[in-house]
Amino acid sequence: MSAYIGEHTWAGQLGHVLTASSFVMALLATVSFLLATQRNDDHWKRLGRLAFHGHTLAVLGIIVTLFLMLFNHWFEYDYVWKHSNLAMSMEYIASCFWEGQEGSFLLWTFWHVVLGQVLLWRWRSGRSAVWESPVMTIIALVQVFLATMILGVYIGDIRIGNSPFLLIRELEENIGLPWTTMPNYLQAIPQFADGRGLNPLLQNYWMVIHPPTLFLGFAATLIPFAYALAGLWKRDHQGWMTPALPWAFFGIMVLGTGILMGGAWAYEALSFGGFWAWDPVENASLVPWLTLVGAGHLMLVNKRKSTSLFTVYLLTLITFILVLYSTFLTRSGVLGDTSVHSFTGDGMLPGLLFFLLFFIGLSVLLLLPRTDQRRFYALISAALLVIGVVLEIPVPAILLFGAVTLGNLLIAYRSAFNSSEPEESLWSREFWLFIGSLVLLLSAVQITFSTSIPVFNLLLEPLGNGLRSLASTTGIEAFTQLADARFAPPSEAIEHYNRWQLPFAFITSMLVAFTQYLRWKDSDRRKFWRDIRVALLLAALITAVCVWAFDYTLPEADRVALLFATAFAFTANLGYATVVLKGRLKNAGPSVAHVGFALVLLGALISTSRTEEVSRNTKNMDLRFLNEAFDNNEDILLYRGDTVRMGDHFVRYREKERKEGNLYFAMDYYGVEPRDYRAGDTVRVGDMLFVSQSDHRAGDHFLADQPAHWRPVDQHTRRALWYAPEWSNARPGAAQFTLQPFIxxxxxxxxxxxxxxRHWWNKDLYTHVRYADLEADADSADDGWMPDRTYDKTVGDTIVTPTAIAIIDSVYVMRDSATKSMLGERYTVYAAQMRVRDLYRSDRWFEARPVVIYADGAPVMGRAAEIPPLRVKYGLSTVDAAAFVEPSAGQRNVVKYGLTVAEAEFVVLQALMFPGINILWIGCVLLALGTGMAVWQRFRERPSKQA
Amino acid sequence: MKRSHIIAIVIIAVSIAALVGSLYDSSTYADLAQAMEDPGTEYHVVGVLDRSQEIIYEPSLNASLTTFTMKDLSGKTCTVHLAKAKPQDFERSERLVLIGSATENGEFHARDMLMKCPSKYNEENRIEG
Known part of the structure; x- marks a missing residue:
């Protein structure tokens, strides 16, 4: 199997070599920096730097190689074949790169390398250089783990990581298949000519910038983590905070931006109707952000005075651990059915789990103050690892490890951090910053619990028997439920999280509002109230206006409370920037960021609690009679050309158009004008016909207008009634805009x-097509009708469709002289005589006469009969000519006829109105901007504070 | 009692409440037989679309009602009324998770449905030679 034709094996070999060297270099860097830290030795440090530079080059090389493969469409490589194709435009090649597991690990690794180089560069100028060796040890160690994720080598039968450089013929499932020995398989097998392509959901510009931002945010959490571990290692509990602090806020900024970009992508490209759905993948990125915000703020306190050291350590360490946990949740496949956009497993579970547990263990190990305690904990952990792997009882081993870890965490807290210092004053800034951090931690804990429900099931499984016996002895049913371990995520996920998170958001917003007004240590209460009272008053005013404008009611008191808290956070921080800081831009970063935070919450609150389903369909059958949980009649049906009232607009489905693989549906929106009737106009109301007596403008209700303006018509034809327009008080006004949702x-x-x-300054109208005629079948060309459905019927049969019921009265041959002379003898024309009734109006009848022309026993063409008022058409497709018998009196014709029925083309549309969503987006920008200003300020002021 | 103790107690209490709350709000995975035994209680039921039966979606009658037959993992089938528009590519779905409850007459009313399509993320790329 020496020479395969057309393969570019050198790229894969280069990739493998580079991957292996990135792993080796990271390992070398770890060991060198470790020895440099322990021995305080410059030689080892220099070697460590060299190894890290080597590692950097290898990582960059891997990325360039993979891009080269994607760029040149070398489809013999599995990663290229799976994630790209020829038709795709090159601007999305970056999305291809990180669509898969391997590529996104590479992206993460890449940012670690970049940040590591930035750190090395800053240390070279002498800033906080004592931290170089320990911090780099941790960073390099993390890189070792990440490198294994894409290593793809076998140790025994176990594969470590998945390599993106595998040829398809080298894949496990393909080894030994006959085609892998064909030298010309690339040319011979058509599948290799083109790749599978990129998921269309990811072909969006947000998907080009969202993942790198998010991963840079994740990567940024490593630096405070590494500094914290270095602090514990060197037993310098305060010195690490000054250099780590700007990085923590850098992480807050970037991770926050990344999360919100994900929301923007969901809002723009996904059709679940919103920007945040509390999906496990979203939660997994939000949780580390919450703890990082807590950690960053506590560092501000503790770099002055160590009052809550343990909490700072805990929050800083847990942030990175939560990043690992979220990686584990979304990539190992444990979420299974619960998330729509998580990766599937690919055998990554053991590796990711070890990655996570290792760093949990390392963190707790270093938190333990005494060497003997550390040794003991390390020994137990190693023993549990061996037991878990060798005896193949991973879950009990993990549970035991968890218990031991928790115990040791308590020991660490008791013996090292339980300070006997006097407590902070209630009127001090540090006390409330501390409380705020704990609230953020609790919020993170709650989200993590609910997101981890699938993990609970796995952990509870081995305890099943114990819990079951516990249930039988105590008789408490809850234990049986635990033993069954079949918990599913909350079925009302959004309500569940909103309910739990609202109090946390309330407390956090209040703290954001007033904490800055307090001074360190203790504050003058009078001055505090004097400074803050205007903000308080303004917040109450804003709340009152919002309650009035959006019509909040008493049962929504919790939402009004949050509204007040966010408004307070907004006014208080605006006030702080203008009054206290007197508008000096230099220190305004935190205030701007806090204003942004308040606006994000305020916008989210208003837009989600006041989302209006404008497409709510009142015309159709009420689903609630089927099941009381079915009240979501949220979609509207639009026939092409029809104009229908929807909320504050009339909407008309004008046309559909296919453009570059997308099917666009043009929806014109019109304003709503009052309707004027003239004397003599007739309208239908129910089963009655009315005639207008005078020129007048229609009021709100017909019954109010009727006595003065309308007279019932007693004598009228049926036709006059059914062709009269229905009374309405509004008519479409001028065309305002067009929306083109597409598929x-x-x-x-x-x-x-x-x-x-459609964006306005104060609201968004968000629409998407739920159902449409996609012209997938050959017969359903763009002819204004849905695809035909064919029935086999005989005379006397009925056909029921959603709007109509049709009865076939007879089928006969048209023999009139006009037809004959036109077509000649060769052709036979069959016609079906049908009566069609409105399904909902027993007295509304129509006639239909579809026709089919036969020549020599085969159908040549047909003409369908359309009934526009019922939006249906009937066609006669086949007649069994041989068995056909002329209808005659007293003889029932049993020959089958093929009849086709089609409805007028329609789409099902969902439309949502989000008020105040721009507040959210403005908040996002301010949050990022303000944090950026603060980070800039912190990086700049460092030299002056350096010892 | 020191303030820190009060804070600690509050934290522990809220954590436990959050844990219990997440389990309390959680739904339960069940198969169709279990859901049938307990009509009216909401379950998550995992299964596949029974392609041998018709999928009925008549948007002009009701734009948010889809009726189809599902086969659960133990092979039991059941008629399902889903209170949503028929999802795009429903016919291609590989795995369904229904969220809803059974009725007395042995049908299933799904309030919502999660759907996994085979090729959306990691399709097995089997290439026949």
């Missing part, structure tokens, strides 16, 4: 509906 047609990944949104 990405993608035979490989499935069709994806994408929304289109």
């Amino acid at each position: 990405q047609i993608n035979p490989r990944f499935g069709n994806v509906p994408e929304p289109d949104t």
Whole structure:
């Protein structure tokens, strides 16, 4: 199997070599920096730097190689084949790069390398250089783990990581298949000509910038983590905070921006109708951000005076551990059915789990103050690892490890950090910063619990028997439920999280509002109230205006409370920036960021609690009679060309258009004008016909207008009634705008509906197509009708469709002379005589006469009969000519006829109105901007504070 | 009692409440037989679309009602009324998770449904030679 034709094996070999060297270099860097720290030795430090530079080059080389493979469409490589194709435009090549597990690990690794180099560069100028060796040890160690994730080598039968440089013929499932020995398999097998392509959901510009931002945020959490571990290692509990602090806020800024970009992507490209759905993947990125915010703020306190050291350590360490945990949750496959956009396992679970547990263990180990305690804990952990792996009882081993770890954490707290210092004053800034950090931690804990429900099931499984016997002895049913271990995530996930998170958001917002007004140590209460009272008053005013404008009621008191708290946070920080800081831009960063934070919450609160389902369909059958949980009649049906009232607009489905694989649906929106009737106009109301007596403008209700303006018509034809327009008080005004929601047609990944949104300054109208005629079948060309459905019927049969019921009265041959002379003898024309009734109006009848022309026993063409008022058409497709018998009196015709029925083309549309969503986006920008200003300030002021 | 103790107690209490709360709000995975035994209680039921039966979606009658037949993992089938528009590419779905409850007459009313399509993320790339 020496020479395969057309393969570019050198790239894969280069990739493998580079991956291996990145692993080796990271290992070398770890060991060198470790020895440099322990022995305080400059030689080892220099070697460590060299190794880290080597590691950097290797990582960059891997990335360049992979990009080269993608760029040149070398589809013999599995990663290239899976994630790209020829048709895809090159601007999304970056999305291809990180669509898969391996690529996103590379992206993460890349940012660690970049940040590591920035740190090395800053240390070279002498700033906090004592921290270089220990911090770099931790960073390099993390890189060792990340390198194994893409290593793809076998140790025995166990594969470590997945390499992106595998040829398809080298994949496990393909080894030994006959085609792998064909030298010309690339040319011979058509599948290799093109790749599978990129998921259409990811072909969006947000998906080009969101993942790198998010991963830079994740990577930034490593630096405070490494500094904290270095502090514990060197037993310098305060010195690490000054250099780590700006990095913590850098992480807050970047991670926060990344999360919100994800929300923007969801809002723009996904069709679940919103920007945040509390999906496990979203939660997994939010939770570390919450703890990082807590950690960053506590560092501000503790670099002055160590009052809550243990909490700072805990929050800083847990932030990175939560990043690892979120990686584990979303990539190992444990979430299974619960998340729509998590990766599947690919055998990554053991590696990721070890990665996570190792750093939990390392953190707790270093938190223990005494060497003997550390040795004991390390020994037990190693023993549990061996037991878990060798005896193949991982879950009990993990549970035991968890218990031991928790115990040791308590020991660490009791013996090292339980300070006997006097407590802080209630009127001090540090006390409330401490409380705020704990609230953020609790919020993170709650989200983590609920997101981890699938993990609980796995952990509870081995305890099943114990819990079951506990249940039988105590008789408490809850234990049986625990023993069954079949918990599913909350079925009302959004309500669940909103309910739990609202109090946390309330407390956090209040703290954001007033904590800055307190001074360190103790504050003058009078001055405090004097400074803050205007903000308090303004917040109450804003709340009152919002309650009035958005019509909040008493049962929504919790939301009003949060509204007040966020408004207070907004006014108080605005006040702080203008009054206390007197508008000096230099120190305004935190205030700007806090204003942004308040606006994000305020915008989210208003837009989610006041989302209006404008497409709510009142015309159709009420689903609630089926099941009381079914009240979400949230979609509207629009026939093409129809104009329908929807909220504050009339909407008309004008046309659909196919453009580059997308199917666009043009929806015109019109204003709503009052309707004027003239004397003599007739309208239908129910079963009655009315005629207008005078020129007038329609009021709110017909009954109010009727006595003065309308007279019932007693004598009228049926036709006059059914063709009279229904009374309404509004008519479409001028055309205002057009929205084009579309469906990405993608035979490989499935069709994806994408929304289109109209933005106003104070609200958004968000629409997407839920159902449409996709012209997938050959017969359903763009002819204004849905695809035909064919029935086999005989005379006397009925056909029931959603709007109509049709009865076939007879089928006969048209023999009139006009037809004959036109077509000649060769052709036979069959016609079906049908009566069609409105399904909902027993007295509304129509006639239909579809026709089919036969020549020599085969159908040549047909003409369908359309009934526009019922939006249905009937066609006669086949007649069994041989068995056909002319209808005659007293003889029932039993020959089968093929009849086709089609409805007028329609789409099902969902439209949501989000008020105040721009507050959220403005908040996002301010949050990022303010944090950025603060970070800049911190980085700049460092030299002056350096000892 | 020191203030820190009060804070500690509050934290522990809220943590426990959050843990219990997340389990309390959690739903339960069940198969169809279990859901049928307990009509009216909400369950998550995992299964696949029974392609041999018709998927009925008549948007002009009701735009948010889809009726189909699902086969659960133990092989039991059941008629499902889903209170949503028919999802795009429903026919191609590989795995369904229904969220809803059974009725007395042996049907299942799904309030919501999660759907996994085979090729959305990591399709097995089997290439036949």
